[in-house]
Amino acid sequence: MVVHNPNNWHWVDKNCIDWARNYFENRLVGIESSANETKQVEVTSISSMEGDCEVSQRKGKVISLFDLKVVLMIKGHVEDETFEGSITVPEIAFDSEADDYQFEISIYKETGKLSEVRPLIREEIIPQLKEVFCKFGPELLQTHANDIQVPVDQVKSEFTKANAQSTHASASASPPPTVKKTSSNVKSEASSGSSKGPLYNTTTLHLEPTFNVPATELYQTFLDKQRVQAWSRSPMVCKSSKSVLEKGDEFTFFGGNITSKLIGCDVGKRLVFEWRLNDWRQGHWSTLAMDFHESQEYHETKLQVTWSGVPVGEEDKAKGNFLEYYVRSIKLTFGFGAVL
Structure with a gap:
């Protein structure tokens, strides 16, 4: 991304929605409960991700602004009964704390026996999801901050230099999350109705x-x-x-x-x-x-x-x-x- 912004003073932003989709595919798909002969659940895919995700900067200060809704597909079994279902996370926002996240669990073709998997999801799957969501903001900044700022050796303003250093220090405070699984099917969604290019994003x-x-x-x-x-x-x-x-x-x-x-x-x-x-x-x-x-x-x-x-x-x-x-x-x- 080419930036023409003397002293990193003006507002610049970058759309990171495709990166966010890839990020969650890599880190959420494959999350599973511990080995158990009677009950097991695994995140199999991301059905949808709606919302906005941007990294912006002004006066050397870089911030992330995102508000996303994610629906995860799950599968598993309770004894000899298999199931499919979903976990909906209505809001993953730039100002969310770990306790703010809400999770809506849906078990398809639910029975009394299959309902027993809900506590397992809450105890083993949801904590893993929260860990990924909490790391998303710092990793977003760490990856994209440099793309929307001119190099530090071109910045003469001590004010914007100090803001930039503060941002990078904050983003680097959290180590990069571990990749659980890499999906080879991740791609940007766009309609291909014309050989001249997509008609819509x-x-x-x-x-x-x-x-x-x-x-x-x-x-x-x-x-x-x-x-x-x-x-x-x-x-x-x-x-x-x-x-x-x-x-x-x-x-x-x-x-x-x-x-x-x-x-x-x-x-x-x-x-x-x-x-x-x-x-x-x-x-x-x-x-x-x-x-x-x-x-x-x-x-x-x-x-x-x-x-x-x-x-x-x-x-x-x-x-x-x-x-x-x-x-x-x-x-x-x-x-x-x-x-x-």
Whole structure:
């Protein structure tokens, strides 16, 4: 990064969101509980990371500003029952202390026996996560501070020199964290809809609404055209005359504002749609994947939504609209759960 900033006086910042994503992939994926024949849990991947992460400087003083939400995927077993689930960390912020972090644990297809893994997660996994999050800020500064400042031999101001030395001393106080596992799949998310370059910088959203209905019923609610028209409260326009969507079918609904295409299906378990708002740039599509996790013991289905390719800046709008016009509307229309 080239810096033209005499005496490091003016405000300069650097976007570090891709570095942060790589950092957490390297240090969180692979965290696991101690060896135990009856219970075990492991962090398998990062489903989504939303928010901002920057390093900035003015008058020689370097600061980090970040506010992130991270969703981790987990798997494990309790005796002979295996499970998948997630841990959501709603806020990882530049001013967070270890006791500030909140952790929302979700066990898919949960049973009474599988619920026994929750104490293990709290006792062995969460302390390891906190350790990584507490080291993130100092490591962020240590890695990127020099990128946004001119070399010290070009600084004549004693004031900015002193500020810079104070920053580097603070960043160096914490040793670099140990890398638990390196992922070879880490990459910056951007839509590749054009050979001329990405149409948008994008991000991935993760949602987990719960419905009081069997998975097969909820699955059909997204495919049966009459049901879709009922909960969307709009006509569905589709070339296929069949009553149920099939793989490859493209359709519009919500008054023509949304175009979608069914590109993957596994009966009662998974649906994948290409999805776009019609005011997005031509050629840009997001991918809306839905996994259906039914707990027969608790008589509910958790819908794991992984929505990739959402343009940066559209996250809150996309998430809010999905919860309002998909989740809430389906529950109200068919009585598939309580509506808050």
